[in-house]
Amino acid sequence: MNIGIILAGGSGSRMGSDIPKQFIDIYGKPLIIHTMESFDVNSNIDYIAVVCKSDWKEDLQIWARKFGINKLRWIVDGGDTRQTSTYNALSAIKEQCSKDDIVVIHDAARPLISQRIIDENIIRAKEFGAVDTVIPTPDTIVNSKDGQTINNVPVRKELYLGQTPQSFKYDLILRAHENAFKTNNFDATDDCQLVLNLNEEVNFVTGDKLNFKITTFEDLVLLKAVIKLGKLEVL
Numbered sequence: 139m140n141i142g143i144i145l146a147g148g149s150g151s152r153m154g155s156d157i158p159k160q161f162i163d164i165y166g167k168p169l170i171i172h173t174m175e176s177f178d179v180n181s182n183i184d185y186i187a188v189v190c191k192s193d194w195k196e197d198l199q200i201w202a203r204k205f206g207i208n209k210l211r212w213i214v215d216g217g218d219t220r221q222t223s224t225y226n227a228l229s230a231i232k233e234q235c236s237k238d239d240i241v242v243i244h245d246a247a248r249p250l251i252s253q254r255i256i257d258e259n260i261i262r263a264k265e266f267g268a269v270d271t272v273i274p275t276p277d278t279i280v281n282s283k284d285g286q287t288i289n290n291v292p293v294r295k296e297l298y299l300g301q302t303p304q305s306f307k308y309d310l311i312l313r314a315h316e317n318a319f320k321t322n323n324f325d326a327t328d329d330c331q332l333v334l335n336l337n338e339e340v341n342f343v344t345g346d347k348l349n350f351k352i353t354t355f356e357d358l359v360l361l362k363a364v365i366k367l368g369k370l371e372v373l
């Protein structure tokens with residue numbers, strides 16, 4: 139079984155809108171519905187779990203019905219951090235999961251995820267147990283510890299930008315989260331870090347530039363432009 143876990147428990151503070159960014163209307167549909175549709179139509183995904191703040195659960199249920207999302211099976215309460223939100227989802231699906239089932243963990247705030255990325259995540263997670271989605275960085279990345287002066291310029295070809303999904307065998311990611319709690323680590327922004335902390339390898343698939351995360355207002359403008367130009371044609 140392959141389960142898409144969509145993380146929508148954040149408040150979108152960097153966007154600064156009156157509602158969390160994942161619920162902003164984009165051409166007649168909440169942003170998260172665009173994300174959920176990509177999972178709903180994917181023939182390798184069996185079920186979807188969404189994590190969100192409890193105030194939004196009812197709206198989400200209504201939208202899922204209205205927009206014909208068929209695979210939504212769990213709506214789970216979010217936690218204070220992304221890490222605890224993920225853990226809440228893993229706990230909620232535990233009874234229905236066996237250890238080799240695949241979870242594809244994705245930010246609700248990345249609505250332009252392609253079918254290729256979902257498919258490759260599932261294939262590689264089955265083979266390797268843990269997989270990240272990354273793109274080579276087009277720009278040189280500069281390291282500064284004090285935010286004023288440059289400490290060093292790491293070699294660009296060794297640097298990638300992390301996206302989501304991050305996908306795992308169920309048993310491995312559950313162990314990684316339990317280990318994180320044991321070591322008082324509650325605020326990881328990334329599930330792969332937690333697997334690396336178990337000294338397990340993490341493979342990766344190549345993402346794409348359009349799978350960017352909606353973080354600030356400029357990203358909303360870009361998202362709308364891409365959808366207007368024809369999401370399906372571009373992807």
Ligand code: CTP
Pocket residue numbers: 145146147148149150151152153158160189216217218219220221223224244245246247248351352353
């Ligand atoms: N997320 C979550 N639970 C949290 C925090 C974040 O499920 N407690 C989700 C967000 O909803 C988002 C994804 O994790 O889909 C990536 O997080 P981010 O882009 O940082 O979203 P926010 O935390 O909502 O935004 P900000 O950091 O600007 O407040």
Ligand code: MG
Pocket residue numbers: 148
């Ligand atoms: Mg955040």
